[in-house]
Amino acid sequence: MxxxxxxxxxxxxxxxxxxxxxxxxxxxxxxxxxxxxxxxxxxxxxxxxxxxxxxxxxxxxxxxxxxxxxxxxxxxxxxxxxxxxxxxxxxxxxxxxxxxxxxxxxxxxxxxxxxxxxxxxxxxxxxxxxxxxxxxxxxxxxxxxxxxxxxxxxxxxxxxxxxxxxxxxxxxxxxxxxxxxxxxxxxxxxxxxxxxxxxxxxxxxxxxxxIDLDRFRPLPEDSEVDERRRLRARFGLPDRPTMLFVGRLDEEKRIDELVRAVARTSDVQLVLAGQGSHRERSAELARSEGVADRVRFLGFVAHEDLPDVYRCADVFTIAGIAELQSIATLEAMASGLPVVAADAMALPHLVEEGRNGHLYEPGDPDGLADRVESVVTSERNRARMGEHSRLMASRHxxxxxxxxxxxxxxxxxxxxxxxxxxxx
The missing domain is CATH 3.40.50.2000 (Glycogen Phosphorylase B;)
Structure with missing residues (x-):
């Protein structure tokens, strides 16, 4: 140049x-x-x-x-x-x-x-x-x-x-x-x-x-259910279908869309790993939406514990519209998680529609909720998408x-x- x-x-x-x-x-x-x-x-x-x-x-x-x-x-x-x-x-x-x-x-x-x-x-x-x-x-x-x-x-x-x-x-x-x-x-x-x-x-x-594919990897298939239950207990989480976000709880991450989406699902919980200026605002929104018991804040997660946080989840969700790649999404994919992401900026590079997850229109919590439900209600689809996420992560x-x-x-x-x- x-x-x-x-x-x-x-x-x-x-x-x-x-x-x-x-x-x-x-x-x-x-x-x-x-x-x-x-x-x-x-x-x-x-x-x-x-x-x-x-x-x-x-x-x-x-x-x-x-x-x-x-x-x-x-x-x-x-x-x-x-x-x-x-x-x-x-x-x-x-x-x-x-x-x-x-x-x-x-x-x-x-x-x-x-x-x-x-x-x-x-x-x-x-x-x-x-x-x-x-x-x-x-x-x-x-x-x-x-x-x-x-x-x-x-x-x-x-x-x-x-x-x-x-x-x-x-x-x-x-x-x-x-x-x-x-x-x-x-x-x-x-x-x-x-x-x-x-x-x-x-x-x-x-x-x-x-992404470090050795550090971030799926649970062993033969013990996946028991291990996920054990890890959820370790982090104080109920054993229920789980959508996860890892990152800063700040404005451009649009955590409010994730909270509103949870309120539109039947039995899914949202786990937020991270801290930021919108933490209290998100907690207040969860209360006003009637899902305070289904929105869990883990706060800052130590480096050594982060792989296990991904292994607690069934699906990774991200609503941000200013992502130039999203390291957290790559970590989730390497961990074998399907992804439901906003169709914005670089996130579509990490989602092959229907293969490792779904995209949704930013600002549409109903669409986000529908896609999350479609993943977590079918263990077969979730496992298939998780395998393809891992394959896609191997390109990075x-x-x-x-x-x-x-x-x-x-x-x-x-x-x-x-x-x-x-x-x-």
């Missing part, structure tokens, strides 16, 4: 190992959100850095400090360079890096690390500052977009009349930052098309967020995504070297 990448001399990570072996590649990943933050971009980045490290890549991460003071820590082979931060006014679980002094720190970090590539996950404070520093140092930039303006409006308490204007400004700003990258990815073809529709003129590649192996990102880094680095050499 055409970029504004500056043809400075490429940095070098050091001499090749003795004996002619290939040197270890190094990548510096920058993000404005990372665990303990709870959101899809943070979780994707965490899986990316862990997976790359396990594949032998030397990974350094720059992101805001979760507590405020800056520090450097190594976790599971990943070196985290945590920047001084302050609480975010937009989201209770996200902190913002303080810009003061960050550019100088990034310059020194790039001089010392000499990475083959920089990979930004956001175009906000960290992403834009790291992009500028990398371009000045001749380090190629890879960018992955997880952003839609709709995901911020509720947190910013943006008045509805101003949202169209704010969205146009946000897309313009995104395009300006991503236009400096050597290579741009986003999770799905729909997300790539959205970028182009919003004026991004460079090539965008769809690279799935990927995390290992394949990691391999692709490694190749992108390599190609970007070679391209940077070629640009420099050709200009000498």
């Amino acid at each position: 055409s970029t504004s990448f500056a043809p400075h001399p490429p940095t070098v990570t050091g001499p090749a190992p003795s004996g002619g072996g290939r040197r270890r590649s190094r990548v510096l990943i920058g993000t404005d959100t990372y665990p303990p933050d709870v959101n899809g971009a943070a979780y994707f980045t965490a899986r990316l850095v862990r997976g790359l490290t396990e594949r032998g890549v030397d990974v350094h991460l720059v992101c805001p400090s979760p507590t405020g003071p800056p520090h450097v820590v190594e976790r599971d082979g990943v070196v985290e360079h945590r920047l001084r931060s302050m609480p975010s006014l937009a989201h209770e679980s996200v902190r913002l890096a303080l810009p003061t002094g960050v550019r100088g720190h990034l310059n020194r970090l790039l001089d010392r690390l000499r990475p083959d590539a920089v990979h930004i996950q956001n175009h906000f404070l960290v992403g834009r500052m790291l992009t500028g520093a990398a371009c000045d140092h001749g380090v190629p930039v890879v960018a992955t977009n997880h952003f839609m303006p709709e995901n911020l409006f509720d947190h910013l308490r943006m008045p509805w009349p101003l949202r169209p204007y704010a969205a146009r400004l946000a897309w313009w700003d995104l395009n300006r930052i991503l236009g400096r990258a050597e290579h741009v990815t986003t999770p799905t073809p729909t997300a790539a098309r959205l970028l182009r529709e919003q004026g991004f003129v460079h090539t965008v590649e769809a690279v799935s967020c990927g 192996r995390l290992e394949d995504s990691l391999k692709r990102f490694e190749r992108i880094y390599e190609d970007a680095s070679v391209g940077a070297f070629a640009s420099f050499s050709g200009g000498r």
Whole structure:
């Protein structure tokens, strides 16, 4: 793609190992959100850095400090360079890096690390500052977009009349930052098309967020019923047909549609695993709809317990209209669950109608309820759809995504070297 990448001399990570072996590649990943933050971009980045490290890549991460003071820590082979931060006014679980002094720190970090590539996950404070520093140092930039303006409006308490204007400004700003990258990815073809529709003129590649098929897997068929009953008891859930949602309980996730759909079913319960600004509003809606006893809030679920939460369910439901892929839906599919999803944004990529689940028209809780009922009332259909979900999830192996990102880094680095050499 055409970029504004500056043809400075490429940095070098050091001499090749003795004996002619290939040197270890190094990548510096920058993000404005990372665990303990709870959101899809943070979780994707965490899986990316862990997976790359396990594949032998030397990974350094720059992101805001979760507590405020800056520090450097190594976790599971990943070196985290945590920047001084302050609480975010937009989201209770996200902190913002303080810009003061960050550019100088990034310059020194790039001089010392000499990475083959920089990979930004956001175009906000960290992403834009790291992009500028990398371009000045001749380090190629890879960018992955997880952003839609709709995901911020509720947190910013943006008045509805101003949202169209704010969205146009946000897309313009995104395009300006991503236009400096050597290579741009986003999770799905729909997300790539959205970028182009919003004026991004460079090539965008769809690279799935990927899913760990070993961690998320169905219950053994010969003990499925007993195991599901045991797991429901463990989480304090009644043993009844269960529709599940995993994710933030925020405006763009449209939890109200899930609650209203439960009220239109006969004996189905809704389990919500996650937390967010609409938790109390959802509980009040459940009371007003007369289904408070059938809407269960699990709150935040620990990383190690999440696979078992999926195994409690009969069907995964998602009503969001701003999903660029939906990691939670992929996890549910890998766990062998049918999916009933809103026919919006990238969710149709994860549903083959009638084969692994159903799509419904956003804003139609009756349609959602009908499709949920059709799944849970037939064990044979549920099992068949669950098997096909697992098959579809196998097309999104995390290992394949990691391999692709490694190749992108390599190609970007070679391209940077070629640009420099050709200009000498």
